[in-house]
Amino acid sequence: MSGTVDTPYQGAFLGRVHHFALRVYFEDTDVSGVVYHANYLKYIERARSDMLRAAGIDQRAAIESGEGVYVVAGLDIKYRAPAKLDDDLVVLSEVLEVRAASCAIHQRVMRGTDILADARVTAAFVWEGRPKRQPRAWVEIFRRLTEERD
Template sequence: MHAPLPPGGCFDGTRHLFAVRVYFEDTDLSGVVYHANYLRWFERARSDMLRSAGIDQRGAHDAGNGAYAVTDMTLRYIAPARLDDAVLLVSRVIAVTPATCRLAQEAWRDDQLLCTATLRVAFVAPTGRPRRQPPAWVDAFRALIDADLSPIPSDQGPNT
């Protein structure tokens, strides 16, 4: 038997695209996606973006080098996602320093913007203290910096 691979995203230029389906477990009693699930989806999309960019988070963690920690995040809820919706998560790198990375993420249903997130992640040692990212990772992030730092206009959608 050949088992299917888990879902994965892909890069479209510097934007990373990751699709999710809204399942019953993602919704509240009204059938609307529970707000905290956007955090989970954005985390999955970021993890897949890093993996696709060649950043081995697990290898760094297992070697005792450190891990990423979200140091701040702002979310803006615009429209609800509902049961069975296909949601596209768009992740972009907007800035990088030796120890941190700033990202912008958006959740879309077709051409409708549902939720946005802006965040900073810091690379931290196993002790929790900030430390520099591996130089190859900084280079990978710099190659992904989106030259257009403005949000995607909500009337254009992620695929235009």
Template sequence: MLTVEIEPAFSWPTRVYWEDTDAGGVVYHAQYLAFLERARSEWMRAQGYGQELLRLEHGLVFAVRAMQIDFLKPARLDDALQVGASLHECRRASAVFAQDIRRDGELLLTAQVRVAALDRRGFRPRAIPQPLYDELKALERA
């Protein structure tokens, strides 16, 4: 369980649609993973490193290695959500993000997500290239 609530360095807006919910209009638990993924991808893009750039120019992809999620309150059909992402820790071949989902400032979910750096061709673990590592390391938020 993520015990420290960190105000996100980045927030990505999304809305809940029918396709995101169960028959009762409540967001299906697996859909939160897509919301979290999109926010991490948009966070990287905001840093100047879109997923395609990383793949083509650096031969690097990130894949989720582990996730810890605490579902606090449900999101519902038509809710406007803010999905936060902060880089908590950057290591040589992985990174940990602290994430949250809010509705009108109300905390609905917290997550800690570890992503592994992989070679784009063989999907084997590899070190994050030094210039990118240095930039990411400088963005860590404790």
């Protein structure tokens, strides 16, 4: 791990799959002591944002320049097993498909070798509520990530 103790954690690509580690905190759990279902969405969102950053995609610059922003246009998630307080988890993210104005990403929340949640996310690139072509450089980054899969 590079950086200092005051540097936020960053995940990394191992091959074509981005790994983002996290721990379950008390605030993540519900009254039954397991992770509340909506918190898995937070986990995969953080992992997806970290994946984009690690791939060289600067979302903040795109927003600030008026170029566009990613929004979740579709989400299919299956919950398979519960995570509990203090569990060490890893979110695995893999780009499945890239189109002119969107990309599909497979994300799995794992505890060891167990899949706890399995999601397919479609992220659309938009500006002012309308679909927009992704920056060409970003499409090339995604294509490289999907080609590594083949």
